[in-house]
Amino acid sequence: MAERDLDTTMGLVQRIAARKYLRILKDADVESPAEVEEARKKIAEAGTSMLPALLDLASQGVSNGALEECLVSLINDSTLDRTVDTLSALQGPPADFLEKVLSTAQGFDPVPLFERLDSAGASRPRIERILRARGQRLHWETIRKLLAGATRDRVRVLLAILESRTESQAVQVVLPLLKADDPWMKIQTLRFLAGRAATEAGPDIVAKLDDRDPGVRREAVTALGAIKSSDYLPPLCQSLRDSDLQVSSAAIAALVAIGDPGAVRHLIEVLKDESEYARRGAVEVLNEVATPEAIQDLVRALQDEDWWVRVRAADALGALGGDRVVDAILSLVKSDDVFVRRYAIEILNSIPSERSVPALIEALSDTDWWVRERAIDALGKTGDPSCVGPLARELQADAQLASLVLGALSKIGGQTALEAIVGFLMVDDASVRELAGKTLRQIAKSSADPEIRKGAARALSEKGEASEWGRSHGRGDGGAAGSQQGGPDAGQGGQPGGPGGPVGGAGQKTGVFQAIGSTRIQPRLPEVGLAPPTGVTPRPLAPSTGEGSHDPMNPRQQAGDSGSMPPAAHGLGAQTPDGGFQDPNLASGGVQSGGGHPSFPGQPGATPSGSPHDPATTQRVDMGDMQNPSGSFAGGAGGLPPSGSYAQTPSGSFGTMNSGSFRTGSPGVSLFDYPNLPQGTVLLERYSIVRKIGEGGFGYVYLVMDGSVREEIILKILSPQISMDETMIQRFVHELKYNRRIVHPNVIRLYDFLELNPGHAISMEYFPSRDLGTILDAEKTIDAERLLRITEQICHGLKAAHDSGIVHRDMKPPNILIGDDERVKIVDFGLAAASDSKQSRVTKSGILVGTPQYMAPEQIRGTDIDVRTDIYSLGALLFECVTGEPPFSSENPVNVLMMHLTDAVPCVDDRCPGLPDALSWLINQALCKDPADRPQSIDEVLAELGRRAA
Template structure:
């Protein structure tokens, strides 16, 4: 700029600044003359802007707008880099009002170092009509997130139908942020082309893309691919899953229920929640029934998880639908409906449940009683009393008595007291427990006297249950909350009373360790003199050889009796198989097959099995008698076992199981109740009679469908019905280790099905959180033994034993 030009510009700027009237002829003439000065006036105006008043500022902006051109634009850009805020503001106004420059230069300006990008973006927005979608897209990809977002907002504002092909073509790009912006822009258009393009991205590996597509679909109208959207109800990303719920609900597609089936069966709790939330909005009795019918043939744990989700998360629509299904003609549907209602504890279900107690299906009837007990409504009392006095199914009486106890009405004392004297053991036990729950202060003394009388009962289980009930009654009346699991511990102690010396194998009776053909033939032969072990009295002699001494206990597979072999004058155990087991030919073949291998185990840490006998129409396993207590009784009041002692027990189990595994025998029911310890600390593992001899070709042994194992200690693969090997026993020992070093099992919440599901999930609380005093490394060892993935566990009992060794000292 020449000296004279600069001088002239400065004089005109001063004239404009000093004017009191911006609209006066003199001022307007000065503005026109300043514009005539040309580009040389720009710097003078920039210098004047910081001190100019409002009127002068407007005049200067008018001058700058008149001086904008492609040639002068670099000067303006430099002002956006170096100028003060007022200068930058003035430049922005000038560039916004002028169209005397190519718009693409604004996009290029975004790359100038130090430039005020927000100002440039404001100008671009004001000039947006001068840009094309493709031009803005090309510029947007090169920008930082903030600038990119601003340009994509402009693209969204200017895009029309003609831009759809360009936008769709960029949906598969590499920049996920850009793709999200494009998806949001395309959501404005409801054309089939856009719908198909967006829904094609529902399987995109990037969660941002899946979420953006679902958000777009929520804003759009038109048909949706319900199969693809429903699949996202199982998405691992909660945000994506929640958006999928909204889309499915909004669509209310007629095929929705078809695709909810797999979601409701999913192992993931969030997926099942998603399915139920959809049902809460669009479900009805027909749709819920459709789902339950589809689930009928699924594995029990799948049905259980689904019922649990429907019951706990189901809203009014789901519950109303289930209440209708309680009266369905299909027995399986009624059963499923009752299971769901067992989870709801919804007062609305009371009347339907009362009606369900009259169901011809005993299972529906009994579970309806359970559900009424959980709800706790006194409206159920008349029906329960009716069932008690006129039982259609005698086996249901213990369940009815238990329900009456849970309702906690003191008026029931007179009804329950006579039941304590019933001959049926189960009814007596439930009546004893119920009395401890319903008696109030006015009847407490009478109930105490009755319970005290039962403490003297020769049946140890009745005796201990009565003692526990008295304790519970006293605590309740005193306002004391008893420790959880007290009654369970008492019951476990009852089952632990094995008091047995050394034995010699019996030589008489009829052995069943014969060929399969012989087993089949023997199983089909019914002998006239059928043995009823329930009627045996002390001193009774069976087969002229085995003298009955005591009944030790009863489990899922059989009843354990302490006998004396009068031929050799030694004691032994006879475990008589329960009828439901012994009457199944396939099960009998399995027992014979397994026992052929099991009795080969001769080791100090394993109870010796002698024979499998057929005695007067009953089957029994004869085995070593070992005076002892169970490992379960070592864990008292939820306190950890002394570390050295716990490690010794675990290592002895490893040693005994190593011998069994070397013979190809997997226990499959390893638990504290099957580990016996005598007063000298000698440990023996028992009940290999129900183990599976895992040898090649033996997979058919599980085809009968019997589940072998205890829920608290069962390996995930065993729960899921997969092939079981030695590592299932390692898992069980891991659970036992957890219990010994913390005082509590890792999974106990809920019923058996819930516990099994927790094993499959594998989310146990770390042992060091339960017992912070554990030595470093022990918690990790326990969790490794309990790994859900069996390939991540110790691969042999010997490997685990060696790992335990360092914690013993």
């Protein structure tokens, strides 16, 4: 009973009276108010001596207002410990009641309760709540002292107390916690600052963006987002690149919450990032905050960036851009800046949408050739039948758009597109009729719609081609389904490879029809063959002013470069009877085939022939080839030189490496014919075509009969884009002088450099063989013992080259030829360079040469290269031979390049346990990122292989 807890110092009468008052308090709900009030007064007069008995009543579950008032009046600094001890022993409603009393009482200093937190046990939550209720009256200096060296429990309570205090001092007293060692304390402090949107704490919060703990960085980002100040846009944009996805996600949310379009200009660095997640985050921000003006500023800023930055940015904007980005891009198609228009049209190519059709149709009338032609591609990708009419009118106005327009119509599909294609079978221009026929043959073979197939077949039949459309065509059929590799009997002596290597891969399928290999005839030739319909005026090409002009897609173009089309592209070429064009100074007319990566302004290899780029200063990469492991990572569709003229020797005349004069003249053969020369075609009155073997980024590979010596050799005809690049030609001539020094049984011998007029070619030894890439396609891996024999021969071939001062720079499976007797020859030294230059090709011409899966880090960076570069590529090649895949792979070739630079190389022994020690050593050591850690020469490799094999 409560009476037992009465103070023993009370007299008998006092104790009797106290018991009476306690009983009244206990039954206060049924006693008269007057009696309850008298009892309350008497207990208050008795003082703290009554506290134990009152606490006993509370422990019994008494919780009426009278008892509460009595307890509140009696709790002070001297009675606090006894009260808290009682609280700690209670549970349930009694504890709730006493907690309420302590939260209400004002007669004690709450600071001692902080000492109780560490030992409060089950009652800690109640003490915390009491402190939050009583802490509103704590002085700032007291709070500062309590925070110094505080435990987590104390910090949590103090921050909770401060949340409800509005004074500005609240921010200042907590800032020292950001310097604590415990990440938890920093996180809690940042959350507190975020809740207050503490602008004055901005600099201190920014400093935490570099904290080693991702949780701290995440909360710092959130706190800056809560401030919603444009001052913090730069650090928030950089946080999109954070390695922790939760941090980058928080940065997205923060930037979206701020909603300032000014963030766009700070996203350029993020769009450069090798991380797909970072780039994705940047585009998510663009989707929410960008305006057309901000997007235009971003595109202009990208103009001065490297090609791979522009590629990444275009990919990200195209693949992830939402309605806001699409609307902004559509508005940019009308920009006065040609670079902005080109970039916008490339993005629209990657996001086919019917919403973009009106803008793309309008772009068909653009003054810039790139914009017009890429608009055709984009319209085809939309699949919108309303595009058929405008596309057909483009072809009627310009015969040289035939492959582009017919390809776009085939992608659109449907009856309307079919009727338009059939109509082009009846025009005067032979080249247009031929391409229309090829398109219909492909439709007749591959359309998913049986009625469309029948319609195409019927049209061909009426033109006397009934046997053609149903015939099974090889992979090299007019570029319709990809590039031929090795010819029909490659296994019996085909020599795929050659300079540039073959390009595999089927044509891209879009819509109803299969696109015809994205084949496009270029350059922009004068309008011929087709009379424009009534009311349509042929669109003249912008004439050259004869003055230097800045190429908007090539901001690094040197002053004085004309950037103009060569004379033949302005109407000076003559039409041959077969509909082709022939002119000694013809700019280009080759066919760019293969699907691959979407082309992109300033992107190497994506620039159509006739581009105003200065190839010596514009970095180019053939992205189509990059996506095919067998393809060459080189400028497969480069630009035109400023003058459009052919290369000359120092003496001023065209010359071979020996005599100083090129053989010239291939009557009746135009640039258009080189992709698919028929058997029996004679070039230079000497070389008779036997069959096509393959094609790649650098040109077309043919087996020919040399009539002078009655010997079969290989003729590699350079693509028109490279042939018209005088910088490339000068380097070919220079390098071939070096490469002819290499005479070794394990190296394909190069013979001569020829002018075909138009065009150029390299002649080389014919070696009946299969390339290692083809073997890997069929067998997946190579037996270790067989691979050791192959490796030894490769090393001997490389040694001969290295001893002559030549670095190959493009070692890959397609460039290793293996004959029936297992004899090995290395091909493609025609694309190598003299190693005494000490520079990567990218530093000389702006062209990145190599294949992503096999490129050494220094080659990617464009720094000094030497024989160790070939050793790295050899290691990557051998890795694929034993595991079935290259050391790094990705759908995005740029990602592959970055992996070579940053990612750890997989250990081949983990993938293939039990490899011979010699192979394991060579692969692991060759793939070291630092050249100093690799074998330093092929001599060292051969010596170590011999030692380990023994």
